Amino acid sequence: MSSTITVPAPAAIELPRLQTHHYPSDEERSHPSSPHEEPPEGAVVFTPPNVSSVKWQLLSMNFSIFLGGINDAATGALVPYLQPAYSVGLLFIAVVYLVNFLGWSIAALTNVHLTARLGTGGVMLLGGTLQLLAHALQFWKPPFALFVFTYLLAGLGIAYQDAQANSFVGGVHDAHRWLGVLHAVYGAGALVSPLIATKIASSTPHWNHFYLVAFGIALLNVALIATAFWGGIGKPPAGARDRATSDLKKTVSNRTVILISLFFFLYVGTEVTAGGIPPPTPPGPPLLTTSGWVVEFLIxxxxxxxxxxxxxxxxxxxxxxxxxxxxxxxxxxxxxxxMVFVYLVLSLAVQLTFWLVPNLLANAVMISLLGFFIGPFFPTGISVATKLLPKELHVPAIGFMSTTGQAGSAAFPFLTGAVAAKVGVGVLQPVLVALLAAQALLWAAVPRVSRRTV
Structure with missing residues (x-):
């Protein structure tokens, strides 16, 4: 009699515990389901926090991304002043971009492990401090080797902040709206930075004083991060350290991560090729400006x-x-x-108009419209990724995807320059059309998002 009473007890205790950490796969998430459908029994449901409860963290992260835009956009504007200051050619200046990309690559591989030990606030503070150190070294015009090394520090710092910010903002209520704001402030930083850098470098003999401005902004950034995340610094999610390595392996082999990473590779390549922050051109006939391929084309x-x-x-x-x-x-x-498909069609129409209508005013309007229509691509890609991927993969996945995009920012402007040096800058137009068409093919391969998020 006693055995018939005690035998079911272990099963009644064990079964719920075995189902506690179930997460649906990409395939499960890729099929639409009823908006009223209940999550599977035992599933962990993530409830996005209201913006009002994390407003200081959001403010801090937006400021960090704004500073990232300032950093990224300044180098191209300062290239004409870096060369004579250090008596180096374009090949040596190109090393700056390669070292910056190396910093992003290191961050992609270490982000998840640092988050598992320091938490979101800790990694944000580390990233902000590394960027502050980079600008502290840059503004006194150090020897060229040390100046190049500062771009490794800056790349690491910005990449750590970028991954944490996108992951955090992607998990708040109405994330689509706040991701749009987050990436808009990056665009704002990229918009004002070349203007500030050019003004300082052209009106004074001290081009490096631009980095004093960047240092002051970076100092404020560190203060904001420390204030906003003070209570959570050094407090990682429960169990994060034990699964850090496995999460990274899952990330780099995940189909959704690979597809969106390739989409970002092409998108950021399009953005930087069109937007005028290219790395220096390879050896060949000299071009007229360093403002960007669109400016070169118009001239x-x-x-x-x-x-x-x-x-x-x-x-x-x-x-x-x-x-x-x-x-x-x-x-x-x-x-x-x-809507990404709609924007791609509109972008192709705008780009073809730019290509085929030989009018300066029309071309200026078209390139602004191109920026307008492709602007939502990166925040939308991040939003879709956070819905398709389990919560614990957000930080490593976003870090990996952002790094891949950074690779595109280096690869396509350089390749455009290599071809332009031989056949002329008119090659810009077919390159941009091809990049937009390829993005449409990749976006079509990304799994559909379920209406129910788990």
């Missing part, structure tokens, strides 16, 4: 003057910033997957 192919068309690149970044702000809600309400 060489449209007969524009550098003094007037130099502002066209700013129009692109202004359009991109507005697109991320104004299209966030429209994209979410009409369907993120659907």
């Amino acid at each position: 060489r192919e449209r007969g524009g003057h550098a003094s007037s068309v130099g502002y066209v690149a700013s129009g692109f970044w202004g359009g991109l910033t507005l697109g991320r702000l104004l299209l966030a809600d429209i994209t979410f309400r009409l369907g993120e997957r659907r």
Whole structure:
């Protein structure tokens, strides 16, 4: 009699515990389900926090991303001053970009392990401190080798902050809207940075004093991070350290991560090629400016003057910033997957008009519209990824995807320059059309998002 009473007890205790950490796979998430369908028994349901409860963290992260835009956009504007200051050619300047990308790559592989030990706030503070150190070394014009090394520090710092910010903001209530804001402030930083850098470098003999401005902003950034995350620094999620390695392995082999990473690789390549923050060109016939390929195209192919068309690149970044702000809600309400295709079609139409209509004013308007329509791509990709992936993969996945995008920012402007040096800057137009078409193919392969998030 006693055995028939005690035998069921272990099963009654063990079964719920075995189901506690079930997460649906990409395939389970990729099929639409009823919005009223209940989550599976034993599933862990993540409830996004209200913005009001994390407003200081959001403010801090937006400021960090704004500083990232300032850092990324400044180098291209300062290249004409770096070369004579250090008596180096374009090949040596290109090393700056490669070292910066190396910093991003290291961050992609270490982000998940640092988060498992320091928590979100701790990694944000580490990233902000590394960036502060980079600008502290840059503003006194150190020897060239040390100046190059500062870009490793800056790349690491920005990448750590970028992954944490995107992961955190992707998990709040109405994430689509706040991701749009987050990436819009990056665009704002990229918009104002070349203007500030050019003003300082052209009106004073001390081009390096731009980094004193960046240092002051970075100091405020560290203070904001420390204040916003003070209670959570050094407090990682429960169990994060034990699964850090396995989470990284899952990330780099996940189909969704690979597809969105490739999409970002092409998208950021398009953004930087069109937007005017290219790395230096390879050896070949000298080009007229370092403002970007669009400016080069308008000067060489449209007969524009550098003094007037130099502002066209700013129009692109202004359009991109507005697109991320104004299209966030429209994209979410009409369907993120659907609207990216709509924006790609509009972008192709705009780009073809730019290519085929030889008019400076029309071209300036078209490049601003191109920035406007492609602006939502990165925040929308992050939003979709956070819905398709389990919560514990958000930080490593976003770090990996962002690094892949950074690779595109280095690869495509350089490749465009390599071809342009041989056949002319007119190659910009077919390159941009091909990049947009390839993005459409990759986006079509990304799994569909379930209406129910678990």
